[in-house]
Amino acid sequence: MIFxxxxxxxxxxxxxxxxxxxAMLPLVEEQVIxxxxxxxxxxxxFIAVSESTPGPFAVNIATYVGSQVGGAEYGGNLWFTIxxxxxxxxxxxxxxxxxxxxxAKFYQQFKNSRTVTGLMTxxxxxxxxxxxxxxxxxxxxxxxxxxxxxxxFKTTEFYISAVIFALCACLVFYKRKxxxxxxxxxxxxxxxxxxxxAFKL
Amino acid sequence: MSTFxxAxxxxxxxxxxxxxxxxxxxAMIPLIQHxxxxxxxxxxxxxxLxIVAIAESTPGPIAINSATFVGYRVCGVxxxxxxxxxxxxxxxxxxxxISFVLAxxxxxxxxxxxxMGIRAGVLALVLKALITMFKKCPKGWVSYIVxxxxxxxxxxxxxxxxxxxxxxxxxxxxxxSIMHSKGADK
Numbered sequence: 001m002i003f004x005x006x007x008x009x010x011x012x013x014x015x016x017x018x019x020x021x022x023a024m025l026p027l028v029e030e031q032v033i034x035x036x037x038x039x040x041x042x043x044x045x046f047i048a049v050s051e052s053t054p055g056p057f058a059v060n061i062a063t064y065v066g067s068q069v070g071g072a073e074y075g076g077n078l079w080f081t082i083x084x085x086x087x088x089x090x091x092x093x094x095x096x097x098x099x100x101x102x103x104a105k106f107y108q109q110f111k112n113s114r115t116v117t118g119l120m121t122x123x124x125x126x127x128x129x130x131x132x133x134x135x136x137x138x139x140x141x142x143x144x145x146x147x148x149x150x151x152x153f154k155t156t157e158f159y160i161s162a163v164i165f166a167l168c169a170c171l172v173f174y175k176r177k178x179x180x181x182x183x184x185x186x187x188x189x190x191x192x193x194x195x196x197x198a199f200k201l
Numbered sequence: 202m203s204t205f206x207x208a209x210x211x212x213x214x215x216x217x218x219x220x221x222x223x224x225x226x227x228a229m230i231p232l233i234q235h236x237x238x239x240x241x242x243x244x245x246x247x248x249x250l251x252i253v254a255i256a257e258s259t260p261g262p263i264a265i266n267s268a269t270f271v272g273y274r275v276c277g278v279x280x281x282x283x284x285x286x287x288x289x290x291x292x293x294x295x296x297x298x299i300s301f302v303l304a305x306x307x308x309x310x311x312x313x314x315x316x317m318g319i320r321a322g323v324l325a326l327v328l329k330a331l332i333t334m335f336k337k338c339p340k341g342w343v344s345y346i347v348x349x350x351x352x353x354x355x356x357x358x359x360x361x362x363x364x365x366x367x368x369x370x371x372x373x374x375x376x377x378s379i380m381h382s383k384g385a386d387k
Contacts, residue, residue, distance in 0.1 A: 071300075121373035164321040172329045192316065195318070
C-alpha cells in the first residue's frame, strides 16, 4: 500500500530530524532515493522550488514526493496525487505534533532533563555532519552528473556549472548585504538558460 | 471568546504565517512573534524564546513545533490541531499546484537549462546554510568527533542515516553524563 509506505517513511524522517533548516535533507535524500521515488537531481531541483515558495522545507518536500509517488502509482489521477501528498505530509508533521503536546504538558521535567541535554549534545553536531555529507552528494550531482570520469574536465557542462556555482557562492557569502535566496535562484536560472543556448548543450 | 472561536482564529493566524514565510524554520520566528505575541497577546516574548529552545531539542520542523506549542497554550489539543493545520495547509496547496506545473514544463529545453544553472546555485545556498549551522553549534571535542563521524560515515558508507543519528545521540548522552557526574555527586 503506497500511501501507508509514504506515511511511514515520512513519519520516520520527521521523528529523526533535529534542528531547523536543512537538517531534514540527508534523511530525505537517503530514504527517497533508496525507495526510487525521486532522483538526487530532482531533489536538488526541488530545493530551489522550496526556497522560492512559502512554508517549511519539510512540508514542501513531503508534499512534493507524495504528489509524485501517489500520482505515478495511479496514472496521474488527481485524487491519488492529493492523497499521496496528504499521507506524506501527515507523516512528517505527526512526530513533532505528538512530541510537542507531551513537552507542553510536562514542560518543567523536560526543561530540566539532563537526558535531553545529553542527547542534544550528540544530535546537534550529527545534523551538521550529515548535512555536510548531503552537500558532497549534491556537489557530485551538480559537477559530475555521469559519475567520476577523467573526461569530465573536458566537458563544457562541468565548467559552466563551476562558474555558475562560483558566482552564486559570491552572492550568497556577500557580507555587506543579505541577498534573498530567491534572487540567487533567479540569477542561476538566467545564467543556465543563457549558457545552455550559447553553448548548444 | 469561545474555544471554537479561538481555534478558528489560531487556524487563520497560522495559515497567514505559513503562507508568507519563505525559507521556513527560523524565518518564521519574527512573524510568529508579531502575530502571536504582539497582536493577539496569546503568549509573551519570553515564551517565544522558550519555544525556540524547545523546537531545537525536539524532532521536526520549527514551524510545526511552534504552531503546536502555541496552539496548546491557547486552547489545548484543539488549538494545537488548528494551528498546525493552518501552518501546513498553504505549503500543501502551493506545492501541489507547482508539482502539476513542473510536470507540464520540465520537458522544455529552456527549463532544463534553467535547472542546470539552478542546481549550481542551490549548492551554494545549502553550503551557506551548513556554515551558518556550524558557527551556531556548540564547540568542543565531543561536537567535532560527532560531526566528523557523521560526515565520514555519511559520505563513505551506506550505513543507515537513522543509525548514525541514534549512535550520535547516545554518544552525546554518555559523554555528557560522564563529564557532569562529578558535579552531581557533591
